[in-house]
Amino acid sequence: MDVFQAIESLVNRAVVQRLIDPEDAVYCRNRLLNLLGLTEYEEREPADLDIPELLEVLTEYAAKSGVIEDLFDMKEVLASALMDVFLPKPSQVNARFYERYRQSPALATEEFYRFSRVSNNIQTRRIAKNISYKTPTKYGDLDITINLSKPEKNPKDIAAAKQQKSTNYPKCLLCVENEGYAGKVGHPGRASHRMIRLDLCGEPWFFQYSPYVYYNEHCIVLSRQHRDMAITRQTFDRLLSFVEWLPHYFLGSNADLPIVGGSILTHDHYQGGNYEFAMAKAGADYYFELPGFESLSCSVVKWPMSVIRLSGRDKDALVEAAVHIHEVWKGYCDPDADILCETDGVPHNTVTPIARRKGEDFELDVVLRNNRTSEEHPLGIFHPHEDVQHIKKENIGLIEVMGLAVLPARLVGELDEVERFLLGKSGQVADYHRPWAQEMKARYENALSEANVHDIVQQEVGRKFERVLEDAGVFKREEKGRAAFARFIKAL
Secondary structure, eight states: OOHHHHHHHHHHHHHHHHOOOOGGGGHHHHHHHTTTTTTOOOOOOOOOOOHHHHHHHHHHHHHHSSSSSSOOHHHHHHHHHHTTOOOOOHHHHHHHHHEEEEEEHHHHHHHHHHHHHHHTTSSSHHHSEEEEEEEEEEEEEEEEOOOSHHHHOOOHHHHHHHHHHOOSSSTTTTTTTTOOOBTTTTTTOOTTTOEEEEEEETTTEEEEETOOOSSSEEEEEEESSSOOOOOOOHHHHHHHHHHSSSSSSSEEBBBBBBBBBSSOOSSOOOEEEEEOOOOHOOOOOEOOOTTOOOTTTEEEEESSSEEEEEEEEOOOHHHHHHHHHHHHHOOBBGGTTTBEETTTEEOOEEEEEEEETTTEEEEEEEEEEEEEOSSSSSSSSSSSOOOGGGTTTTTOOOOHHHEEEEOOOHHHHHHHHHHHHHOOOOOOGGGHHHHHHHHHHHHHGOEEEEEEEEHHHHHHHHHHHHHHHHOOOOOSSSSHHHHHHHHHHHOO
């Protein structure tokens, strides 16, 4: 395929996907020619390729012909600029969203999600590389994803990024100033990026979809103001107000402390979507009464992490109850359960809150977190312990808390070697996997075969993630831990 056929094909796909009207085809083609450094055009028959494939053809052409430098980031910048040719301005996208919203919130998000996919803001081609499956456990079906969507950069790309002069615009990858930003080496192109404006409790916030969605309609809701994440009364109020605005979505916040927090703590934001995680499906271990909040249903959730669930129709009462739990927890100590609220004035206790709707009721899960470290557990007492870190070593953020493991790409090749070992074939099992592989081989003995070894290893990875969540729970699900949890409930 030459550059002219790729251009014709991209314009044709934009028409087919209803990004532009047929009357806009010539105009858009000329815009593409300009971006690609071309002043002439030759007619071609369009090929039946998807938009991400066509963008790759055009960016490769631009790199080889010297229009752009042959760097990954510059190809991303150009791809976003090429797509922007076909897209309406943010005000038009917002007008369309709210026109649909007046008909149905679900219709509005469905259309905006489709728009974000076909405009390549959601990296569908890369996401398709991820390995995803479910593992049945005593807590329900946990979601497992081995993340292969993040592109690898070569030494030339890395060297160019190091030489790039640091600037303060946009301040981070979540700032609204990314909308329409061309991008540069070290900062992805956002020329085609679009956000929906919304008001949360009197503040301007923005709604977008994650470029690398991990579940259906995985969205990010971000503050207009570039400020550190903090769990406050306003957090609970905003989460519940959001699910009032989009009742078919959930919305949650990462914790606001290192180790137990997410990967970006420097910009106040939440994550949500149209998906029901295993934690949301989990029932109650037991119910309890919270004095002063008799209108609410309060329970401890049957989940490996320590979760208090509040539900009811009174949104204000839910906010007050969540604030009460958070305030008590921030100052709570129980040395017998390894829980200290601070060390030399540095706080350890915080929460991961998640809001959703269940019919007319609001539901708010308050997950108790503690980021203490010790000599035995230098990465965190309530963090994946050393014997599971060969599978998951990174922070347990909001997505993992709810029951979806995001595992590193290195596992693909490493697990292949484990499977070979289990079948008695020659290979090289990584040292940190060897005890696990030997334990599996002894446990399954003669039950292993070419037909089932892959499924067995996948399920055993899922069970490791189950252990990861149990490690992250501040009150363990055994007699001593249950008694400790009961002491905290009494303290409330």
